[in-house]
Amino acid sequence: AHQRQAVDARAIDRSLATGVHGLPLMGTGDWNDGMNRVGHEGRGESVWLAWFLCSVVERYAPLAEARGDGERARRWLDARRGWIAALHDAGWDGAWFRRAFFDDGTPLGSSANGECRIDLIAQAWSVLSGASDDAHTKPAMAALEAQLHDEPAGLLRLLHPPLAHSAPSPGYIQAYPPGVRENGGQYSHAAVWALMAQALSGDTEAAWRSFEGLSPAHRAAHPLRGPAYELEPYVMAGDVYGAAPYVGRGGWSWYTGSAAWLHRAATETLLGLAVRGDRLCLTPRVPAHWSGFEMTLRLGGKVFTLRHGTPPADTTAKSSPREPTHHAASGEWIDWRALHDGALLQVDTADVVETSAGGSEA
Template sequence: MLARNPWNTSFVGRVAFADIGGRQTGWSGDRCAFLGRNGSLADPAALRGRAALSGRVGAGLDPCSALQGMVELPAGGSVEILILLGEAGSVEDVGALIARYRATDLDAVLATVEEHWADILGAVQVKTPDRAMDIMLNGWLLYQTLACRIWARSAFYQASGAYGFRDQLQDGMALTFARPEMTRSHLLRAAARQFVEGDVQHWWLPSSGQGVRTRISDDRVWLAYGVATYIEVAGDEAILDEVVPFLDGPPLAEGKHDDFFLPRTADESASLFEHCARGLDQCLTLTGADGLPLIGTGDWNDGMNRVGEGGQGQSVWLGWLLLKTIDLFAPLAQTRDPNRARIWRAHAVTVKAALEESGWDGEWYRRGTFDDGTPLGSAMSEECRIDSIAQSWAVLSGAADPARAATAMASVDAHLVRPEDGLALLFTPPFDKTPLDPGYIKGYPPGLRENGGQYSHAAMWAVMAFAALGEGAQAGALFALLNPINHARTPAETARYKVEPYVVAADVYSVEPLVGRGGWTWYTGSAGWMYRAGIESILGLRQRGRFLTINPCIPAGWPRFDVKLRQGGTQYDISFENPSGVCVGFARVELDGAEIPAGPNPLQLPLDGGTHAMRITLGAAVSMVNA
């Protein structure tokens, strides 16, 4: 059975198909004929008896693809039924594809697929006292990131297939260790969606190139952040010299938030370095009265699209991201464009001062300011008094006053983490009756999605921030609280959560009667960040060029954990023992049976193509002589 949609201009001519090897005795393209009038998938009429399906196909029906065939199964016997679903560019291509797989050894095909996934997901395998953590880190998180976020870019709750500029840049960071070539390819793909002026398509459709130009502010920074992070891991500084074209298109009209159109490829091309630099340059020009970056029509939180629509509202969170990006990217500019590096670093000094002067609220950092200067995310705010991401990135940027950063994260723990409900909120209280309009976020009911629910993407940053502070107990407990497996351990929990317990949900509701109800699953950047939070922040495993660095921050109650790691031709089998019940630090390190200096954190080991066994004892460092 073939299906096509000539009205979908992006896929004119594409043909979908369903095939059961020619065994059909009946068929229908009419959902009503299969389900029956007032029927349901729980009890479809077509499965109640031996009556053939209607045979109706064509346009104008409530469409489905139903193929019916009879199977005789002898006592004690078995039968194998091959069902093929797919699509191709033409009817002829469909016929060739079906003929190929009807005649193929499908056991061999399945084995190839399994080997492929084992190779990707097996790059790092862990065994910790937290079995639920192991299940997610050893397969599901990276699978969700690659299969759904990077390849399909589609799921039950979003089916556009579009690339998000900032979204897939972040997803790609989780793949840099296992599949650096995929990360590299996407960095160049994303750079090609940047306008000559330095701003970008916030999202675009790869089938047509159409996309949306916006005033969303953080898009300008993520390319440099993603490129610098990739180079730090892969050691591939040559990527900066890759030449990529710009886009050309009409600028946004005064007062307009966004514009969807098909841009043309500009006459101008430049190195990836120049693409990154133009984004940063434009961000520097968009600075508010307090010296903080302008929030535009949303920073990371697109729902806050009217906080700064007048061109005056500022973002504390974006200030932290900008500081971290300059810290990572300016050294790469030192030999290519030292004047730019000097300007960026000088700007970073003023932004850092502004964050501490205007951003600090007493117990935490503010989220930003509205156009009229009213603070957002302040103790004086009736709604959105404290926002998670401004606190987490104060730590992750490495730029905040250490005492204030620690206080800010303690405030996150006190005000936003609700262990009894298994929630870590984005902010609290939700927007509801505030006279200032933050944007479409207020259109969500209080406690749902970004409006004061758990937004898992942000919660993963909190895990990483606690680990960066050396707070292994909080990092481990928050990871466990966010782990979807732990939301469905009993029938009662499953009935409350209601969504898949093996993939991360973008959001979890925080208000009665829906407290603990999972929201948008599969298609969320939370999966990639959760993987990084577990592997990099808690277990402390990072690649730095041709070296592996180890610097765990674990719950003190863990007696041990084990890691098997494969990178290229290098393999490490590492056991960590924790007899002293500590979160951080090395007391003794053995490599291939020989003791080596524990040294200062982190440990650095060569990715030399060899096979190595390590035994690491956590605890306070002692000299090898005294040992």
């Protein structure tokens, strides 16, 4: 564990360099390796990477302090403050966040662009990082909804419009046909992040709609989208195409790590389960048509039932107690060690308290 933390610390150290806009250097790609020519000359900058590093530093600075490396922690936190300032200055396009800057300073993911005018992860991570404010995240998420959500196809596009003739070229992403994979299709990793951001922003209806568009079981069972999907209903697709004549067709199943992300989004973001050491809480962010739910949690050699609202009778575990043995408010942290084996914890929503214990959501 110590060796891993040391490697992680050195990785953060190497990420502190910034370009002329005060944003981290992008090099030959960040999360989106297809954007491998945005910063290949060493000057291009990434808006998304700034959000990501804000989240990373928030988590790792306390570890550095705890290990007696306060100078490194202060250096990281100073960099974080600089990134946040740059994100809300050069990174802000007026109604959403830009995606990057090329080596020559040309913006990407801007209203000035004819292609890739807006990018999904730059908006989603403004929420997930916890480093922005409502004055920026609300219009950014509204722009995501207006420009990247395709309601008839049930898609959240990674970017829009797709790349075809962009100059300068962001990289090999432009070699994909428009609407395929990273080039404007629904790319599952990124769409899950958007789902999480929607839920954390309070738009639980949009978050559930996004879940249904990502879940292979839901998509395959849909009367219109199912026939177009053409993939297994029990395994995640890496992407779903977004351009005619293949709108809605799934691709790259059995190959994507986004299955773990969707599981995390379901349990931690929508159902709202969080466990930190000897504490747990439930902060449900489920759509209004849900009357409630139950979940079974195995922890520390015990089995607990967590209940929110009034679940339908046919979904209630037969072994769960009919009457709660413990109560908690939504978002309230409790010591799970004090719960007995077989306990039923009823989580009430009269006073929703969004709390944090150990960093941002993602």
